Amino acid sequence: MKIRFNREQLLNAINIASKAVSSKTTMPILECFLITAFGSEVRITANDAELGIETVIHTSDEEGKRGACSIMEPGRTALEARLFSDIIRKITAESDSDIVLEQNGSVVIITCNSSEYRIQERDPDQFPALPFIREDRYIALSQFTLREVIRQTLFSVAANDSNKMMTGELFEVKNTILKAVSLDGHRISIRNTELRDDYGTLQAIIPGKTLNEISKILDGEAESEVQIFFDENHVMFRFDDTTVVSRLIDGEYFRIDSMLSSDYDTKVTVNKRAFLDNIERSIVLLRETDRKPLVLTITDGCMNLKMNTVVGRLNSDLDIHKIGKDIMIGLNPKFLLDTLRVIDDEDVCLYMTNAKAPCFIRDDENKYIYLILPINFNPAAYDV
Amino acid sequence: MKIRFNREQLLNAINIASKAVSSKTTMPILECFLITAFGSEVRITANDAELGIETVIHTSDEEGKRGACSIMEPGRTALEARLFSDIIRKITAESDSDIVLEQNGSVVIITCNSSEYRIQERDPDQFPALPFIREDRYIALSQFTLREVIRQTLFSVAANDSNKMMTGELFEVKNTILKAVSLDGHRISIRNTELRDDYGTLQAIIPGKTLNEISKILDGEAESEVQIFFDENHVMFRFDDTTVVSRLIDGEYFRIDSMLSSDYDTKVTVNKRAFLDNIERSIVLLRETDRKPLVLTITDGCMNLKMNTVVGRLNSDLDIHKIGKDIMIGLNPKFLLDTLRVIDDEDVCLYMTNAKAPCFIRDDENKYIYLILPINFNPAAYDV
Numbered sequence: 001m002k003i004r005f006n007r008e009q010l011l012n013a014i015n016i017a018s019k020a021v022s023s024k025t026t027m028p029i030l031e032c033f034l035i036t037a038f039g040s041e042v043r044i045t046a047n048d049a050e051l052g053i054e055t056v057i058h059t060s061d062e063e064g065k066r067g068a069c070s071i072m073e074p075g076r077t078a079l080e081a082r083l084f085s086d087i088i089r090k091i092t093a094e095s096d097s098d099i100v101l102e103q104n105g106s107v108v109i110i111t112c113n114s115s116e117y118r119i120q121e122r123d124p125d126q127f128p129a130l131p132f133i134r135e136d137r138y139i140a141l142s143q144f145t146l147r148e149v150i151r152q153t154l155f156s157v158a159a160n161d162s163n164k165m166m167t168g169e170l171f172e173v174k175n176t177i178l179k180a181v182s183l184d185g186h187r188i189s190i191r192n193t194e195l196r197d198d199y200g201t202l203q204a205i206i207p208g209k210t211l212n213e214i215s216k217i218l219d220g221e222a223e224s225e226v227q228i229f230f231d232e233n234h235v236m237f238r239f240d241d242t243t244v245v246s247r248l249i250d251g252e253y254f255r256i257d258s259m260l261s262s263d264y265d266t267k268v269t270v271n272k273r274a275f276l277d278n279i280e281r282s283i284v285l286l287r288e289t290d291r292k293p294l295v296l297t298i299t300d301g302c303m304n305l306k307m308n309t310v311v312g313r314l315n316s317d318l319d320i321h322k323i324g325k326d327i328m329i330g331l332n333p334k335f336l337l338d339t340l341r342v343i344d345d346e347d348v349c350l351y352m353t354n355a356k357a358p359c360f361i362r363d364d365e366n367k368y369i370y371l372i373l374p375i376n377f378n379p380a381a382y383d384v
Numbered sequence: 385m386k387i388r389f390n391r392e393q394l395l396n397a398i399n400i401a402s403k404a405v406s407s408k409t410t411m412p413i414l415e416c417f418l419i420t421a422f423g424s425e426v427r428i429t430a431n432d433a434e435l436g437i438e439t440v441i442h443t444s445d446e447e448g449k450r451g452a453c454s455i456m457e458p459g460r461t462a463l464e465a466r467l468f469s470d471i472i473r474k475i476t477a478e479s480d481s482d483i484v485l486e487q488n489g490s491v492v493i494i495t496c497n498s499s500e501y502r503i504q505e506r507d508p509d510q511f512p513a514l515p516f517i518r519e520d521r522y523i524a525l526s527q528f529t530l531r532e533v534i535r536q537t538l539f540s541v542a543a544n545d546s547n548k549m550m551t552g553e554l555f556e557v558k559n560t561i562l563k564a565v566s567l568d569g570h571r572i573s574i575r576n577t578e579l580r581d582d583y584g585t586l587q588a589i590i591p592g593k594t595l596n597e598i599s600k601i602l603d604g605e606a607e608s609e610v611q612i613f614f615d616e617n618h619v620m621f622r623f624d625d626t627t628v629v630s631r632l633i634d635g636e637y638f639r640i641d642s643m644l645s646s647d648y649d650t651k652v653t654v655n656k657r658a659f660l661d662n663i664e665r666s667i668v669l670l671r672e673t674d675r676k677p678l679v680l681t682i683t684d685g686c687m688n689l690k691m692n693t694v695v696g697r698l699n700s701d702l703d704i705h706k707i708g709k710d711i712m713i714g715l716n717p718k719f720l721l722d723t724l725r726v727i728d729d730e731d732v733c734l735y736m737t738n739a740k741a742p743c744f745i746r747d748d749e750n751k752y753i754y755l756i757l758p759i760n761f762n763p764a765a766y767d768v
Contacts, residue, residue, distance in 0.1 A: 087665075119695065
């Protein structure tokens with residue numbers, strides 16, 4: 001194998017593929033990139049057994065155009081990913097110089113100008129192939145939209161996997177609507193997105209980790225498209241020159257419809273920025289292990305916020321618009337922050353029934369529904 | 385006590401004083417700011433027993449001018465520094481609003497617009513006073529120069545204190561020259577700085593930690609001055625509205641003059657940027673515990689660099705100008721990097737005698753001398 005790379009494009013491919021390199025593993029081959037050079041393509045592949053990423057660097061096929069790479073001799077090798085990335089990153093000085101990768105027995109020689117690295121390859125035959133995914137059931141949407149959907153729901157995926165299902169996110173397609181749902185036992189996030197075509201009925205529970213890595217490598221342009229293929233046990237994302245394959249979480253997702261209600265006794269409209277600022281001020285009084293509520297006392301035109309902890313107290317007032325009954329309710333301020341930060345509207349609406357029932361934050365167009373369960377508190381301790 | 389603060393200026397004072405707040409201590413009072421309001425000044429003080437910082441916020445004395453603070457009622461209090469900093473930082477939304485601090489028994493009330501915090505004060509009488517420093521022996525230089533001197537020498541102070549003296553830096557004044565020296569047993573850094581006046585003979589061993597914190601709060605302007613007062617057991621830095629007091633390290637510093645030599649058999653002149661880039665490329669082959677040398681083979685017009693480690697090999701050539709004998713020498717690449725990064729010259733000169741003797745990097749004007757001890761290696765393993 002002998003390949004000449006344009007440094008910038010090689011670095012870009014490495015950065016994408018590295019998202020699927022295993023960091024803690026007993027299988028050293030999972031810490032590697034598989035580099036395959038055949039025909040007019042160099043493929044860089046990483047696979048941590050849950051998540052696999054393959055990205056392609058094309059050789060130049062137009063005459064006179066300087067290609068991203070050229071293959072002088074086809075072949076394949078496996079290289080320790082962190083070391084290879086470090087080396088390519090460090091070869092920065094003469095950034096317009098090409099980088100040449102050449103196999104010599106089991107040693108790979110990397111040269112750029114007058115510097116030459118020699119590193120040991122790993123056996124490429126040990127590298128686990130990415131699973132084959134059927135391509136008949138899929139949806140297409142813009143990279144920007146997918147990244148937004150992930151950002152707006154991923155925060156309420158459960159962090160630890162005592163309940164495996166909660167570490168994933170439901171992607172449910174019904175005709176022209178993609179519904180993304182995540183929940184962690186204390187809150188639910190739902191985003192509905194209009195698709196351009198009718199894709200029938202599809203469903204998958206995608207690991208939160210997969211969505212997190214995907215959102216880092218989507219370029220976020222509204223014009224760039226991503227296709228999502230749904231197979232029985234896997235999901236595949238394809239965009240630009242990159243393919244991401246992930247295992248799905250097995251089983252049936254929670255039935256959330258019964259938890260949602262559009263009834264309410266109190267509706268509050270509040271400026272999102274001012275609400276956020278006030279909640280952030282309350283967080284400084286929390287110490288790591290605290291699960292103290294932020295107590296909202298809602299009356300006509302005014303929301304009072306109170307936080308009492310061992311280190312101090314906060315008392316703050318905020319102008320609001322209220323419809324319905326007065327109410328006093330205790331909520332986890334970090335959950336409120338997470339939710340408000342991903343809503344782009346200037347004003348948000350809170351719907352509540354009583355201090356024991358969930359608080360809903362939702363819009364009129366049914367684009368988003370966020371449910372937060374309240375925290376019990378002793379009202380006497382928060383008397384105005 | 386009741387004080388009204390301009391938020392930006394209070395935040396600035398907090399950021400400065402916080403550099404001397406103790407993070408790990410069995411004395412809770414050392415985690416506090418002492419806030420003292422008397423006359424036309426509010427003083428914010430922190431003291432971690434090694435290092436003390438006091439910074440002043442002035443009340444407005446000119447009519448019509450909005451002051452940085454105003455004292456409605458003098459007094460003093462001690463507040464947990466991290467909590468107080470967090471609170472003032474979070475009160476950002478209405479940044480042109482003032483912040484009012486008011487004592488109410490042992491509770492301090494912090495208000496800004498419609499938000500009110502109540503936090504418990506600590507006993508200000510327990511706060512340790514800063515030591516009194518005599519002001520008769522001192523030097524003056526620009527903040528920019530002091531920051532540069534620290535940056536150019538601090539890296540070779542020893543990190544762990546198995547030898548206390550090595551954790552400090554020698555500041556030695558002889559008439560119009562300030563000489564700063566640091567060493568860690570493997571290397572020595574020396575910077576000579578011309579002062580504007582003759583200050584006689586002064587000497588102090590200043591803890592590296594003190595210099596590190598000082599360099600973070602110096603504003604770095606060439607026009608702003610800093611005065612350094614030398615007392616028997618303490619040193620005091622005074623600049624802008626801030627005073628920093630630090631303990632000195634007791635004892636006599638190493639006699640370094642005998643270690644320095646201006647004899648050499650090989651002199652190499654090399655472009656600093658190209659040399660740096662090549663050394664950085666070698667670092668990627670090191671794993672944390674490695675103490676492998678970078679082996680330089682110097683011949684007419686060419687410096688060859690080689691690094692052999694378990695993960696791979698680097699072989700790189702560099703154009704140089706050489707006077708004297710050919711030489712092969714092994715040096716710690718991290719030490720070379722540290723040194724080259726703080727030299728502002730375009731070309732640097734290396735002076736060497738043999739593979740067992742120190743390598744010197746110094747300029748012709750005697751502004752800097754850096755000494756690096758070589759590392760033993762087996763020349764056969766690095767044969768070209």
